[in-house]
Amino acid sequence: MPIEIARADHLEVRYRDRVVWSDANFRIHRGEFVAVIGPNGAGKTTLFRLLLGLIRPSGGTLRVFDEPPRRGNSRIGYVPQSHVVDKDTNVQADQLVRLGFSGNRWIPNLTPAMFRREREAAETALRSVGAIELGKKSLGAMSGGELQRIFLAEALAGNPEILLLDEPLASLDIRRAKELVEQVHDLVRTRKVATLLVAHDINPLIHCLDKVIYIANGRVATGLPSEVLTTDSLTALYGVDVEVLHDSRGNLVIVGGEDSHRDPDS
């Protein structure tokens, strides 16, 4: 039996007294690659904020490493949504990755050993996302795909057991998105880090997923991609007729769900 990293039982969350979604039940195990899918404003980022301990559930239980989520858990690596860097931020990338390793510490580096440990952690993290050659490049001069790899390295530098990636594919073209997904999949397999990835579109991910958390219409469905991404299961989730169509290469299109969700942020 694989080690359980996080579990939710009848989890419910509210945003300003309104239920965003309720009755979510899922288990996440070590080394699993999980996609969090759903329309805009369905509450995908909210799930991450719960896991990070930045907000509290309004009902049910959520446990991370068999304890309630707490803020500042160093076993969680996080890449926020629409994470952009100003064009004139002339700071070389490995400095940010180093901060991912020891940026929450008080007192600056004082001994050569402290500097060395930090440098080695940053190099390992950069190498594991194939970005060692980007280390000396300025953050402001990077493309969207390069930045995503640096943020991934920043999150990895702390050696997390869970990786939360919020819409990392949003600003990438299809080829770059596929490259990044392969990079993440590789990390999941080699480092055995459980990874939750928020995405709009399931297709770039579908070949390497272990599990899907589908959030829509105030409800949450979880399970294997083949169980969740079916006409019946999504029709039940949305509460209106939804159809899942497959093409010859295994890509799928969900028809009918887009208009029926309620936007909890509006």
Add this chain to the structure above:
Amino acid sequence: MTNIGWNWWGWNIILDLREMLQLEFVRNAFEAGTIIAILAGIVSYLVVLRRSSFAAHALGHVGFSGAAGAVLFGVAPIYGLLLFTTVSGSGIALLGQKASHRDVEIGTVLAFMLGLGLLFLAFYNGFATEAYSILFGEIVGISNAQVLFTLETSLPVFLVLGLVYRQLLFASLDEEVAEAKGMHTLVLGLIFMLALAVAISIAVTIIGVLLIFALTVTPAAIAIRLAKRPLYAMLIAVAVALFATWAGIFIAFYEVEPTSFFIVTIVFIIYVVVRSLPYLVRLKLWFARLLSRSSTRPGRSSTHPLPEPPRPDAPEPAAGSELM
């Protein structure tokens, strides 16, 4: 500055310096200037990184009414400066990062604060000279006690900044991740604003509220163009602030123009040179091409127009440029 006998500095700078440092007020100016330049240089890097230059500008203006109020009540201006800048700095910090983008609101409060300062000074008899020295700085009159006070107020700031340096750097570069990692970004923002308030308050003595930008923002604006590592950039910012302050005091000793003018001018010249470095490099390449062209094919340069010198800021790929 007051002209006392010498008309122009000589070629032997060491000898000149030795002569100058015989005088107590010059020693005091150099000592206070050194402390201020180091603190301002460090803080300026954080100002630029956090994009809080408008807040730096704002605190200077708020400080004006604080200083004027202190003068009215017969207290040393520095106390009024410290009180007003720390209170309003805390206010800006507690409103959060978004506050630094509320230009209109801050600007409106600023205009009112300046007006208030004017009113305070209007009640006071020595109106013109006091206003002048708060607005533009007055370094000659620094006493031993003031130097000591400058040191005493900045030492705790150095200590706290050293302690939170890494967290502050992280929170400035990547606030969301820092927050998720359990850092108290609001507290860090508050610490930064208080450090900025102290830096501005003590810097006003030498450079004045209107020229505060030259020591609390521009040194780092120069440094980030020369170094990509925060520590190096901070050291360069300190070096620029120190050089400008020292050179400003030195030159002003022999000239009648005010010290702050020289400091601001030196900082400005360094800024212009550093900003134009990429253009100069490209211009040099262009000239090299022009020379090789005219030497190999002498007839062509007169009949054919030369290619435009390339713009150095154009080809940089922007973040997110590959969107879609």
